Amino acid sequence: MTAITGSTVLRRRADVRYRRIEGEAVVLRQSAAEVLVLNGVGAAVLDLADGLRPVGEWIDALALKYGADRETVARDVLEFAGEAEEAGLLEALPAIPATSGEKDEDGG
Amino acid sequence: MSFGDEFLRHPDLFPGRRSGEPWGSGSLALDVPGGPYLVAGLAATQIEALETRFGRLCRGVTETTATGRSGIATAVFRAPAADFVDLDTRGWEYTLALDHAERSVRVAGLRLMARLDWAPGLAGGLWTPEAAGEEWASVLENYLRLLAAYRLLAEGGVLLHSAGVTDGTSAWLLLGPAGAGKTTASRLCLEAGAEVLSDDLNAVIVQEGGRAVVARLPFTGDLGERQGGSPGDPGEYPLRGLLRLRQGPGASLVPLSRASALAALIAAAPYANRDPFRHEALLAVCERLALAAPAWELTFSLGSDLWSILRAVQE
Numbered sequence: 001m002t003a004i005t006g007s008t009v010l011r012r013r014a015d016v017r018y019r020r021i022e023g024e025a026v027v028l029r030q031s032a033a034e035v036l037v038l039n040g041v042g043a044a045v046l047d048l049a050d051g052l053r054p055v056g057e058w059i060d061a062l063a064l065k066y067g068a069d070r071e072t073v074a075r076d077v078l079e080f081a082g083e084a085e086e087a088g089l090l091e092a093l094p095a096i097p098a099t100s101g102e103k104d105e106d107g108g
Numbered sequence: 109m110s111f112g113d114e115f116l117r118h119p120d121l122f123p124g125r126r127s128g129e130p131w132g133s134g135s136l137a138l139d140v141p142g143g144p145y146l147v148a149g150l151a152a153t154q155i156e157a158l159e160t161r162f163g164r165l166c167r168g169v170t171e172t173t174a175t176g177r178s179g180i181a182t183a184v185f186r187a188p189a190a191d192f193v194d195l196d197t198r199g200w201e202y203t204l205a206l207d208h209a210e211r212s213v214r215v216a217g218l219r220l221m222a223r224l225d226w227a228p229g230l231a232g233g234l235w236t237p238e239a240a241g242e243e244w245a246s247v248l249e250n251y252l253r254l255l256a257a258y259r260l261l262a263e264g265g266v267l268l269h270s271a272g273v274t275d276g277t278s279a280w281l282l283l284g285p286a287g288a289g290k291t292t293a294s295r296l297c298l299e300a301g302a303e304v305l306s307d308d309l310n311a312v313i314v315q316e317g318g319r320a321v322v323a324r325l326p327f328t329g330d331l332g333e334r335q336g337g338s339p340g341d342p343g344e345y346p347l348r349g350l351l352r353l354r355q356g357p358g359a360s361l362v363p364l365s366r367a368s369a370l371a372a373l374i375a376a377a378p379y380a381n382r383d384p385f386r387h388e389a390l391l392a393v394c395e396r397l398a399l400a401a402p403a404w405e406l407t408f409s410l411g412s413d414l415w416s417i418l419r420a421v422q423e
Contacts (some may be wrong), residue, residue, distance in 0.1 A: 017387045019395050024367035028374060028391060030384035035371045 002082045002092040009093045011051030016089050041076050051089050111207040112216035114222040117191055126233030128185030137172035139165050141181045141323035142259035144172045146179035153240035161245040182232040189237035192219050208383045211416040229319045244274050259380040265313035266393050269376045271295045272322050274307035279322035279345035280418045283376045284353035294331050301414035307331035320347040320400040350403040359412035369403035370394050
């Protein structure tokens with residue numbers, strides 16, 4: 001299991017199919033033929049898990065959308081993201097190393 | 109364990125295409141939701157067994173195709189009995205072994221091998237050593253359950269593990285995993301005057317405009333009618349409600365969220381919910397159904413007046 005932080009980038013696993021319905025999400029994992037119902041936070045996280053934006057950006061977006069305290073949102077999102085990764089719904093992408101150009105700049 | 113080896117002695121020799129030696133030159137059409145299903149390559153003894161099991165659902169192929177209805181074709185072939193594993197089925201829960209691909213499904217089961225191919229239309233092949241009687245009728249029925257599941261899905265419907273009960277005008281579907289009480293609840297409704305469509309598998313079709321109907325299937329467990337109901341039976345009943353069953357003290361009816369209803373429907377859709385190539389189609393059909401039909405969680409016990417509770421459900 002990956003330790004999820006604000007800089008972690010997650011995406012939905014390729015075998016995950018889901019539908020949003022009245023604020024919740026119904027998730028079908030193809031490999032396990034398993035059906036899960038996720039609440040609003042879980043559904044929003046699935047939408048955001050595109051493999052591009054780090055978790056910190058999800059937290060910002062959800063805090064803004066719901067007008068909620070960022071710290072509270074962060075706690076909920078990090079907790080759910082960790083559970084979803086453990087359940088095989090999400091997978092972490094490897095951290096992107098600094099580019100060679102940046103190294104050169106850093107190295108002077 | 110690899111595909112089919114619990115049923116087949118030589119799973120590596122599984123037929124790669126629909127060909128072989130037919131049992132005979134006979135054929136018939138089964139008028140079952142999603143069909144008609146045209147079965148060819150039959151011996152006279154096999155036709156007799158199917159007519160005994162499915163009664164007036166059996167039609168002549170010419171009579172069926174003359175009405176302009178295209179059917180789903182299945183060719184039946186001989187297979188040596190020695191190709192199948194002898195199994196002691198006492199206390200055993202039978203589940204077909206399935207191997208899914210984008211354009212085909214391979215099937216292994218008790219004295220049967222089958223394959224469904226989409227090329228692009230759906231057609232099937234069935235290999236069995238059973239020449240007659242109940243054993244043959246059961247082989248065909250087990251295959252037909254699978255075929256109907258795929259066919260219904262392609263038609264915007266879904267096969268559901270459920271108990272279906274009707275007052276002759278509308279129908280209610282009772283959902284739940286094995287042991288949830290589908291047969292018990294069906295029996296309570298039957299004793300109170302309802303008709304049981306099936307306590308095992310029912311078909312639901314979502315029509316244009318989002319109206320959902322329950323279609324009678326000949327796939328029953330302990331209760332229900334395998335031969336299409338009484339003459340004049342409409343065969344289809346508007347769906348009044350979906351009930352997720354829970355056994356408990358007393359009786360209560362609690363509204364179920366659309367998402368929970370959708371999850372219950374997917375969990376109850378045999379075959380399709382294990383086929384990764386059909387999950388998108390299954391989600392789409394079940395979502396339409398979850399939006400079309402009201403759903404509740406129904407807690408009941410043996411003393412509950414279940415039938416009155418169901419009839420009080422408002423659309």
